[in-house]
Amino acid sequence: MDMAHKVVEFAQSSTKSKSFRHNYPISEKLRHVMVDEVFRDFNKYAMDRNYQFYVPIMKVFLDDHDVKKEKLTELELNLFWWRLLFDLNLNVTNSVEDYISKNIKRLSKQPFLISWLRECKRATPKFYRVGDLHNNEVIDVTDVLTKETFEVLIEVSQVISPIKGEIVIGTLLPLGAHLFFPVTDFYHFDYKARVVIAQNLPYYYDKHLKESNIHEAFINVLSAMLQIEKMVLLS
Numbered sequence: 001m002d003m004a005h006k007v008v009e010f011a012q013s014s015t016k017s018k019s020f021r022h023n024y025p026i027s028e029k030l031r032h033v034m035v036d037e038v039f040r041d042f043n044k045y046a047m048d049r050n051y052q053f054y055v056p057i058m059k060v061f062l063d064d065h066d067v068k069k070e071k072l073t074e075l076e077l078n079l080f081w082w083r084l085l086f087d088l089n090l091n092v093t094n095s096v097e098d099y100i101s102k103n104i105k106r107l108s109k110q111p112f113l114i115s116w117l118r119e120c121k122r123a124t125p126k127f128y129r130v131g132d133l134h135n136n137e138v139i140d141v142t143d144v145l146t147k148e149t150f151e152v153l154i155e156v157s158q159v160i161s162p163i164k165g166e167i168v169i170g171t172l173l174p175l176g177a178h179l180f181f182p183v184t185d186f187y188h189f190d191y192k193a194r195v196v197i198a199q200n201l202p203y204y205y206d207k208h209l210k211e212s213n214i215h216e217a218f219i220n221v222l223s224a225m226l227q228i229e230k231m232v233l234l235s
Contacts, residue, residue: 020116026176035153035181038113039120039173043183045102046084046095054083061219065226074160077184081171082125086215089121096121116174123183124214125171127201127225129194130162138179141168144201153181160188167194169222189225193232197225 026034058079067075087093096117100107107114131140131149139162142149150172154162162168168186175181189197204224208217 018111020119022174024176031175042099045099050084054080066230074185074187078169078187081183120173123171123173125169125218128168130164130166144198145205151179166191167197189229190233193229196228196232
């Protein structure tokens with residue numbers, strides 16, 4: 001058996017595989033189905049189903065933080081996904097399973113995609129430092145807290161282009177072969193605030209994780225980092 005055959009054999013298939021595996025490669029065609037078809041459709045379903053209920057929660061948070069107008073949409077969308085994943089974790093909403101049930105006739109022909117959607121429920125928003133940009137489509141980002149680095153597929157048309165060294169927040173979903181993509185555009189902290197945010201992040205996470213789960217800790221840490229960003233810009 002030659003090497004090319006082995007690669008094909010170990011690649012994940014939406015029709016043959018029943019479980020999603022992070023380390024297995026995925027073809028460009030299947031990746032397109034995952035991101036541009038299935039996730040885009042689920043995104044619309046989740047927004048239609050939950051957005052209006054989350055508006056009051058997001059408004060309170062946004063009103064308490066003076067965010068630049070041009071970055072408001074990105075922060076709001078990241079807050080939406082934070083809240084949705086928080087509620088999925090607490091079983092307050094069953095958006096993923098309800099979506100699967102509603103589309104079971106189509107998805108049952110591709111059991112791999114069902115497994116992938118369920119894996120996406122495990123995602124959590126995090127703080128990342130932007131690294132190198134590859135071919136205008138893939139960037140390296142490093143978890144500021146754990147120092148783990150990820151390759152992330154981005155949209156070249158995103159509102160704010162990533163800058164090496166800046167701190168961003170986002171929620172990454174897996175695409176196989178250790179590649180990820182963000183559920184929505186990153187929220188970008190001001191470049192001037194990158195050092196002080198990275199310095200303070202471990203302290204605030206340590207403080208809030210002692211009494212909160214990862215989702216609750218994130219929103220409290222985000223609040224603190226937005227306040228720090230504002231102080232840096234005013235200094």
